[in-house]
Amino acid sequence: MKCSEQIIDYMHEYLDEEISEEHEKILREHLQSCSDCQEYFRELNKSIALVQSTSHIQAPDDFTSKVMAGLPKEKKKTEIQR
Amino acid sequence: METIVKHRIKQVIKGDQNAYGEIVEVYKDKVFQLCYRMLGNRHEAEDIAQEAFIRAYININSFNQNLKFSTWLYRIATNLCIDRIRKKKPDYFLDAEVPGTEGLTMYSQVPSETPLPEDEVESIELQDAIQKEISKLPDKYRSVIVLKYIEELSLNEISEILDLPLGTVKTRIHRGREALRQQLRHV
Numbered sequence: 001m002k003c004s005e006q007i008i009d010y011m012h013e014y015l016d017e018e019i020s021e022e023h024e025k026i027l028r029e030h031l032q033s034c035s036d037c038q039e040y041f042r043e044l045n046k047s048i049a050l051v052q053s054t055s056h057i058q059a060p061d062d063f064t065s066k067v068m069a070g071l072p073k074e075k076k077k078t079e080i081q082r
Numbered sequence: 083m084e085t086i087v088k089h090r091i092k093q094v095i096k097g098d099q100n101a102y103g104e105i106v107e108v109y110k111d112k113v114f115q116l117c118y119r120m121l122g123n124r125h126e127a128e129d130i131a132q133e134a135f136i137r138a139y140i141n142i143n144s145f146n147q148n149l150k151f152s153t154w155l156y157r158i159a160t161n162l163c164i165d166r167i168r169k170k171k172p173d174y175f176l177d178a179e180v181p182g183t184e185g186l187t188m189y190s191q192v193p194s195e196t197p198l199p200e201d202e203v204e205s206i207e208l209q210d211a212i213q214k215e216i217s218k219l220p221d222k223y224r225s226v227i228v229l230k231y232i233e234e235l236s237l238n239e240i241s242e243i244l245d246l247p248l249g250t251v252k253t254r255i256h257r258g259r260e261a262l263r264q265q266l267r268h269v
Contacts, residue, residue, distance in 0.1 A: 044263045050262075054213065056111070067135045
């Protein structure tokens with residue numbers, strides 16, 4: 001990566017949605033002129049999109065009943081509490 | 083949602099164990115998902131997610147009712163996952179290849195609990211590949227990435243869940259993203 005670390009920091013600020021207008025302007029202008037950084041930024045965005053594309057999975061059907069069966073008996077409650 | 087949960091928590095503290103079942107129903111998928119993405123397999127995820135709910139129940143009196151219950155619950159679950167990752171025996175990995183087979187993993191020998199619809203099958207390979215890359219992240223980066231991009235929590239909430247300063251959370255997210263960029267760029 002030959003470009004300044006500063007630009008990469010701005011990419012992260014952008015991804016955290018915490019970038020200032022000034023930094024965003026610098027980032028935009030830089031990306032227009034630098035294909036390496038464009039590629040880098042694309043890869044960052046792609047990796048996030050891939051992680052977010054993992055399907056939302058659900059707990060097994062018997063999950064709640066298993067938890068409830070695993071709870072300490074109510075009468076023992078006082079012994080277990082700290 | 084939080085209001086209903088707060089009411090149920092009061093009932094649980096008064097000794098109504100059944101009210102806890104409704105709390106489990108509300109959060110079970112989120113907690114299971116968090117554990118699954120942290121641990122990378124369903125059986126361990128189920129085990130740890132159940133443990134998290136049981137611990138939360140046992141320690142319900144130490145829960146500060148002015149805070150979000152989900153934050154506290156996620157903290158318990160995340161800590162249990164990290165403990166499990168650190169204790170994991172290196173010779174026991176479900177996605178390790180079975181000797182003498184090609185591409186057949188222990189995972190495919192564990193019967194699936196839920197049949198998958200046809201249209202999902204197509205992307206299973208990709209899903210597995212992504213999960214594998216998430217699993218490769220060091221646990222301190224994995225937890226922030228999962229909380230941020232899978233559970234879709236704010237940086238502030240992640241900082242509360244992990245009991246870390248906001249600056250540390252940001253640094254870990256940046257490093258986690260950098261690691262994922264390298265790992266996933268050619269996927």
